[in-house]
Amino acid sequence: MMYASALTDSHRVFLEDLFGKDGLSFEPAVLRVYSSDASNERGKIFAVVRPADTGQVQKFMRWADAERVVVHPRGRGTSLAGGCVPTVPGIVVSTLGMDKLIDISSTDFVAEVEPGLCTATFQAEAEKRGLMFPPDPASGKATSLGGNVCTCAGGLRAVKYGVTRDYVLGCEIVLPGGQLMKFGGRTQKDVVGLDLTRFVVGSEGTLGIVTRLILKLIPKPEASASVLVGYRSLDDALSSMTKVFAAGILPAAAEFIGETCMDILTRTGECPWPGEVKAMMLFQIDGGRETIGLENARLSRQLDDALWKMEGVDKEEEDRLWSFRRRISAASYVLGPDRMGGDMAVPRGKILPAVRRFEEIAAANGKRLVAFGHAGDGNIHANLHYDASDPDDAARTAKTHHKLDKAVLEFGGSISGEHGGGSLKDVGRQLGAGEHELMLRIRKLFDPNLILNPKKGY
Amino acid sequence: MKRGCTQCGECLNVCPVYRQFTREEYSPKGKRLLMEPLAPEFGGDERAAELNWESVRSLARLCAGCDRCRKACARKLSTADLLADVRATHPHWTQHFWQLWIARMGPLWPSLGLMATLVPDGLTPKPLKPLHDTAKILADRGEARPWGRIRKNPESRTDVSKPVLLFSGCTANNVRKKWSSGANDLLLAWGYELSDPGGFVCCGGTMHHAGRYGAQRAMEGQNVEYWRKSGKPRIAVFCASCFHSLHGYAGGVLTGNEAGEWLAALTPVSVLLAGAEVEHTEAKPAAYGYHQPCHWGDNDNDIKFLQRLFPGLHKGTGLCCGMGGILQMSNPGLSRRMAESTLDGFPGAISRIVTGCSGCVMQLNAAAGGDMRIEHWLDLVSL
Ligand SMILES: Cc1cc2nc3c(=O)[nH]c(=O)nc-3n(C[C@H](O)[C@H](O)[C@H](O)COP(=O)(O)OP(=O)(O)OC[C@H]3O[C@@H](n4cnc5c(N)ncnc54)[C@H](O)[C@@H]3O)c2cc1C
Ligand code: SF4
Numbered sequence: 001m002m003y004a005s006a007l008t009d010s011h012r013v014f015l016e017d018l019f020g021k022d023g024l025s026f027e028p029a030v031l032r033v034y035s036s037d038a039s040n041e042r043g044k045i046f047a048v049v050r051p052a053d054t055g056q057v058q059k060f061m062r063w064a065d066a067e068r069v070v071v072h073p074r075g076r077g078t079s080l081a082g083g084c085v086p087t088v089p090g091i092v093v094s095t096l097g098m099d100k101l102i103d104i105s106s107t108d109f110v111a112e113v114e115p116g117l118c119t120a121t122f123q124a125e126a127e128k129r130g131l132m133f134p135p136d137p138a139s140g141k142a143t144s145l146g147g148n149v150c151t152c153a154g155g156l157r158a159v160k161y162g163v164t165r166d167y168v169l170g171c172e173i174v175l176p177g178g179q180l181m182k183f184g185g186r187t188q189k190d191v192v193g194l195d196l197t198r199f200v201v202g203s204e205g206t207l208g209i210v211t212r213l214i215l216k217l218i219p220k221p222e223a224s225a226s227v228l229v230g231y232r233s234l235d236d237a238l239s240s241m242t243k244v245f246a247a248g249i250l251p252a253a254a255e256f257i258g259e260t261c262m263d264i265l266t267r268t269g270e271c272p273w274p275g276e277v278k279a280m281m282l283f284q285i286d287g288g289r290e291t292i293g294l295e296n297a298r299l300s301r302q303l304d305d306a307l308w309k310m311e312g313v314d315k316e317e318e319d320r321l322w323s324f325r326r327r328i329s330a331a332s333y334v335l336g337p338d339r340m341g342g343d344m345a346v347p348r349g350k351i352l353p354a355v356r357r358f359e360e361i362a363a364a365n366g367k368r369l370v371a372f373g374h375a376g377d378g379n380i381h382a383n384l385h386y387d388a389s390d391p392d393d394a395a396r397t398a399k400t401h402h403k404l405d406k407a408v409l410e411f412g413g414s415i416s417g418e419h420g421g422g423s424l425k426d427v428g429r430q431l432g433a434g435e436h437e438l439m440l441r442i443r444k445l446f447d448p449n450l451i452l453n454p455k456k457g458y
Numbered sequence: 459m460k461r462g463c464t465q466c467g468e469c470l471n472v473c474p475v476y477r478q479f480t481r482e483e484y485s486p487k488g489k490r491l492l493m494e495p496l497a498p499e500f501g502g503d504e505r506a507a508e509l510n511w512e513s514v515r516s517l518a519r520l521c522a523g524c525d526r527c528r529k530a531c532a533r534k535l536s537t538a539d540l541l542a543d544v545r546a547t548h549p550h551w552t553q554h555f556w557q558l559w560i561a562r563m564g565p566l567w568p569s570l571g572l573m574a575t576l577v578p579d580g581l582t583p584k585p586l587k588p589l590h591d592t593a594k595i596l597a598d599r600g601e602a603r604p605w606g607r608i609r610k611n612p613e614s615r616t617d618v619s620k621p622v623l624l625f626s627g628c629t630a631n632n633v634r635k636k637w638s639s640g641a642n643d644l645l646l647a648w649g650y651e652l653s654d655p656g657g658f659v660c661c662g663g664t665m666h667h668a669g670r671y672g673a674q675r676a677m678e679g680q681n682v683e684y685w686r687k688s689g690k691p692r693i694a695v696f697c698a699s700c701f702h703s704l705h706g707y708a709g710g711v712l713t714g715n716e717a718g719e720w721l722a723a724l725t726p727v728s729v730l731l732a733g734a735e736v737e738h739t740e741a742k743p744a745a746y747g748y749h750q751p752c753h754w755g756d757n758d759n760d761i762k763f764l765q766r767l768f769p770g771l772h773k774g775t776g777l778c779c780g781m782g783g784i785l786q787m788s789n790p791g792l793s794r795r796m797a798e799s800t801l802d803g804f805p806g807a808i809s810r811i812v813t814g815c816s817g818c819v820m821q822l823n824a825a826a827g828g829d830m831r832i833e834h835w836l837d838l839v840s841l
């Protein structure tokens with residue numbers, strides 16, 4: 001594909017006319033900020049634009065397509081997969097100037113938002129009205145809803161409530177060429193035509209620029225309770241979780257903390273559990289104020305084989321339990337100042353063999369695997385720490401990381417449960433050739449000149 | 459070599475400068491991406507970097523030094539400190555100006571303020587207006603009437619055995635002497651033994667933000683020496699920003715055991731006034747707000763103290779008032795916008811706001827219109 005390799009004077013004039021001084025920058029210092037993301041990879045860009053409304057996005061996309069200027073849509077740049085890294089020089093479209101909460105309805109249980117709205121800000125607005133937007137990526141304070149939708153972000157509550165895709169009723173996107181498409185609507189049910197809303201969710205900015213979202217809300221549960229449970233090994237911890245599910249209990253979150261994480265936690269701070277506890281599960285349940293105690297007791301009965309247990313019933317007590325889980329990510333740096341992270345997913349029953357296999361691969365390369373994650377939905381955070389200034393360590397880490405991706409497929413898993421392909425993952429390893437080819441054909445229907453996020457996604 | 463920003467984005471929402479613009483280049487993350495390649499401690503090297511200090515300066519320096527980003531960051535990276543480091547090696551006129559202002563013109567502040575009130579508003583050049591307004595409120599506007607008379611509850615078991623040195627800070631020393639005398643009277647009434655604080659100088663906080671590390675260290679050294687000479691008493695502080703920078707001595711100018719002793723000695727005045735009972739006066743308004751100074755961090759005792767004395771205190775939703783660092787000097791317009799946003803974070807019915815930081819009082823009063831007034835709580839309690 002031939003793309004514009006620089007901006008001409010008339011390109012610049014067009015952009016200045018469309019976006020004005022406030023909505024556009026060619027300044028090298030500003031461009032530096034928009035030329036990478038949380039993957040810490042970098043690329044080159046010609047400009048960053050900041051549309052204020054859909055009309056501007058349409059005019060811009062008509063122009064960009066005609067001029068074959070590459071476009072990199074961007075929310076808040078927290079992609080860990082390099083989804084915002086400019087693989088081919090082009091223009092970044094920052095959606096942060098379109099961050100309005102257009103409508104939130106307690107009768108329809110629907111909200112309409114612009115894509116740049118911050119996830120946590122939106123969740124707080126919903127909660128004020130007794131409503132909940134369940135997708136809860138750990139990065140929610142830092143992300144945009146547009147970014148969440150385009151990556152189909154998931155979080156702790158996915159086991160019970162599902163992921164972002166389950167809460168998008170409709171959307172508006174601007175196609176390359178400038179046409180505005182409206183998919184879905186405010187109804188909870190709608191089976192007319194192809195479900196193109198679902199195409200957009202998780203499309204990693206390859207089909208169009210999302211300019212409006214129609215999101216589904218549910219009533220916010222009145223109460224919740226958590227329990228942190230200690231076991232002799234991850235084997236014991238996960239078999240205890242199996243018992244919980246077999247008893248018909250669906251927790252709102254079920255997190256596992258592997259042996260290496262436990263070692264890190266004990267080395268880096270105060271820990272209330274006894275020394276023989278080598279792995280943990282953290283469960284959360286939610287429901288009505290009157291029934292939460294009963295549900296909690298029901299869960300506790302299934303945890304009778306635990307070595308140690310700590311319960312939390314109100315926010316303060318729960319926060320204390322969750323603080324151990326939250327500490328892992330920052331505390332892991334004791335194993336090395338740099339990190340390479342994996343976010344693979346396996347069928348729930350395969351977590352244990354997968355983690356053990358990953359550990360073996362890491363050990364064979366002289367590395368320690370930091371494994372924790374969402375046991376309830378089989379999503380494993382498989383992190384490797386290293387010292388980037390030591391070339392041997394860096395090479396062994398990269399090799400291990402690569403091998404883990406391969407191993408996850410042996411368990412019928414996915415190389416990415418949350419972060420997406422971005423510019424870093426070789427999704428061809430997982431997708432069948434025919435299926436991959438079909439996806440690329442669909443992509444071309446939306447974006448015939450492939451100006452959107454080229455070499456990213458799939 | 460220190461590891462820098464991971465671009466996780468956790469610091470965006472907490473940064474008052476980002477909140478003004480909602481652009482990534484104004485966020486702590488953005489500023490770090492520009493400065494880390496210039497900072498040797500993060501492996502940066504200006505000779506090799508593709509952008510030099512000149513080309514990043516105008517963005518990088520948009521920081522009020524509020525410290526919120528450090529708290530939010532998993533790596534505890536302080537963008538204000540990084541900016542100070544880069545400034546230390548790349549001086550700019552605002553630093554000299556501010557250093558002069560604090561170090562040399564202190565005693566002249568009240569008269570400078572007075573002069574400012576005499577200049578008709580219309581005659582101040584527009585870009586200097588926020589500075590001019592601050593100067594105006596530096597002129598003491600006379601007595602605020604206290605909202606409550608307080609005394610120590612006789613049952614209260616406050617430990618008054620250790621002597622106390624009152625650290626007043628530049629603003630109080632120069633233009634709000636009554637805060638020092640008020641705090642003095644209250645501490646005496648509580649039964650504390652007060653030593654002469656005459657040997658203290660500026661806490662050095664502003665020098666730090668300006669990257670004037672030499673001046674900062676000299677001030678720190680002088681304060682610590684005076685504390686040692688006085689027999690390491692408790693240090694009572696009523697300004698959040700002074701407290702924040704004094705706290706920073708531990709691990710800097712002070713190490714080991716002595717750093718621990720220093721931290722144990724530093725005490726907010728509101729903590730020392732534990733067990734206060736209040737009798738309200740007619741001056742207490744029906745509705746009032748509280749502006750939380752950034753520099754108390756997560757450990758704000760003033761709000762607890764004030765909530766007990768004046769129930770119904772309404773906490774504003776704004777972030778930082780914009781006074782911190784040297785933003786007032788380097789970008790007075792932005793600093794003013796931040797103050798206005800902070801005031802907008804209070805419901806319309808509130809025209810009296812109380813706080814516990816000298817800088818916030820000055821800054822917010824300068825931005826307040828109509829009959830809105832911002833007081834240090836020491837103006838609102840008396841014996
Ligand atoms: C510390 C940390 C923790 C994380 N935890 C989680 C987690 O628990 N779960 C999880 O799922 N992810 C997690 N992530 C990854 C990341 O936060 C998510 O992928 C998030 O959804 C990205 O949102 P964003 O606004 O930053 O999007 P960006 O990173 O800006 O963009 C992501 C992708 O979407 C595209 N895009 C963004 N907005 C639009 C738009 N309006 N139109 C078209 N395309 C668009 C971009 O081109 C890019 O390909 C984490 C990241 C970090 C750094
Ligand atoms: S110190 Fe405050 S103003 Fe400065 S970058 Fe950090 S959060 Fe923003």
Ligand code: SF4
Nearest residue numbers: 463464466467469531
């Ligand atoms: S919180 Fe820290 S690591 Fe994260 S983006 Fe901000 S400065 Fe960087």
